[in-house]
Amino acid sequence: MPTFLYFPSNLLTFNDINGMFILEQMFLIRSTGLHKKGRSYNKLMTNIHIPQELNNIDKLLMMEEDAKYEVTNDLDAECTAVFCANDIKGQHQPPKIPKMFLASKCIFNCAYCGCRCSREERPNYCNSPKELAQLSVNAAKNNGHGVFVTSAIYKNADYTQELLAECVRIMREDLGYKDFIHAKIMPGADPMLIAKTGQYANRLSVNIEVAHSSGYQRIAKQKNKSNIMTPMSDIAQQIIEAKYEKRDFATSQTTQLMAGSMNEDDRTIIILSKALYKKYHLKRIYYTAFHYTHPAKGYENENLSFTETPRWRMTRLYQADRLLQLYHFTPDDLTPESHPFLEPDIDPKAAWALRHLQMYPVEVNKADFETLLRVPGIGITYAKRIIEARRHCIVTHDLLRKMRIPLKRCIYFITCNGRYKGENILSSSPELRNRLAQDPDC
Known part of the structure; x- marks a missing residue:
């Protein structure tokens, strides 16, 4: 295998144990002038590469x-x-x-x-x-x-x-x-x-x-x-x-x-x-x-x-x-024992929700912070906004939109003041899964 030598440098790197010996022999040949006397040393030199110093x-x-x-x-x-x-x-x-x-x-x-x-x-x-x-x-x-x-x-x-x-x-x-x-x-x-x-x-x-x-x-x-x-x-x-x-x-x-x-x-x-x-x-x-x-x-x-x-x-x-x-x-x-692998097209939070559909829909005006966090599409920031908003008024679907909380995913899992707008899709797990699916190569 090649021996790489860098000049000048703080380090000489040798990929085989004979690197230093070969280097010594190379300098010996040149110092004694053997290369001028017609003696062959090409065989000795074939495994040495002297690239330019790395800048x-x-x-x-x-x-x-x-x-x-x-x-x-x-x-x-x-x-x-x-x-x-x-x-x-x-x-x-x-x-x-x-x-x-x-x-x-x-x-x-x-x-x-x-x-x-x-x-x-x-x-x-x-x-x-x-x-x-x-x-x-x-x-x-x-x-x-x-x-x-x-x-x-x-x-x-x-x-x-x-x-x-x-x-x-x-x-x-x-x-x-x-x-x-x-x-x-x-x-x-x-x-x-x-x-x-x-x-x-x-x-x-x-x-x-x-x-x-x-x-x-x-x-x-x-x-x-x-x-x-x-x-x-x-x-x-x-x-x-x-x-x-x-x-x-x-x-x-x-x-x-x-x-x-x-x-x-x-x-x-x-x-x-x-x-x-x-x-x-x-x-x-x-x-x-x-x-x-x-x-x-x-x-x-x-x-x-x-x-x-x-x-x-x-x-x-x-x-x-x-x-x-x-x-x-x-x-x-x-990852329960029955599902030890995460799914390629469903994020783990949505996958959990699909395994626990009996918990939904969640009423956003009554659910505590931890329950809101279990709703697909509602994260920490959105849950905090909802908690703060309902101190002052009743939270509706229109208010969620005005608060810039996307309804694309969470709408299937929530009610607002008793109203559900999820197309009754909770009763169809395969269809709900299709709507929550993501491109695994995104």
Whole structure:
């Protein structure tokens, strides 16, 4: 396989153990003048490629490609449009922020990742902490909403984490950057390095990736339950301690889960998500689709089949996640044992309503806040408007329109002052389902 050498640079990257030996022999040949004496050394040189040094633009373009494997908000490359044709809305979502990588060459060999060590299709890059800090500050200023600083695992987890910690320190202390920093924590990172990184970052994250710990051996052999969950626990504990001690430390933690890597059902993912939120006080769980479209070296014995998890599944998982966190639904509400998968064409809130038609129609002038939230088409904002309006008058269908509350979906599930305008469609579940259906590819 090729050996890539960059001159000049802070890093020489070798894809085989003989890289340094070959380099030494190359310089030996040139220094002794053997190439001038007609001796053949072409065989020695055939496996060496000396491309031009990567400049910052080259690195940024490669970072953009690597960013597909890191999800930091709902607008990221591998996320779906969470709010397409979606009435499940709550808090405004954070804007997309740039993702900056310290290094692209990883010692881990995760089958799904473009940075895996067995991938040979392209050269790799590495920045010094100072270089990455400057690139990150520049990117953050252009974006205006912060920056995510991350890396492949270069040399080992602690070495990489120390470089990332130094990077965010430089951003704060040397470059005077005061806005949002999301920093990645490496699997198995030392708690002291987590503390050092968190001292300067606003948010930290470790990616759990799989819904079953057995999945690590199948698609991410160097990861395990311990080197993922231990840092997550350390972060959660340090956030609590820092708040109590009133010292600088990140205030939130997130993680990333892949759907489809273990043929798991959505019920498994949602139950796990609920537990993670509770145990580690997560700010957010991000969901990404498992894609395995090219064979990965080292996984020949795992019989991995090519998989492309459909994007609509991410939309449904994000909707279910918001229902868990903001609407007080339970995993059993969203994915009962009889329906362990979310539906491609029906959002999970509407699916729940279709399974509980006996609860409808709801009288909007009498229903409490939680009951209103169970009506398809009525979210947190609209429910608050209704509660406020009925303090002053009787809420009618016309008033709902004047309040800019769309009736397209909720009209089948409500009465206003005793009047029902849903065409008596509640008695026809198939027809109601057709009217609530959404394009799964939206």
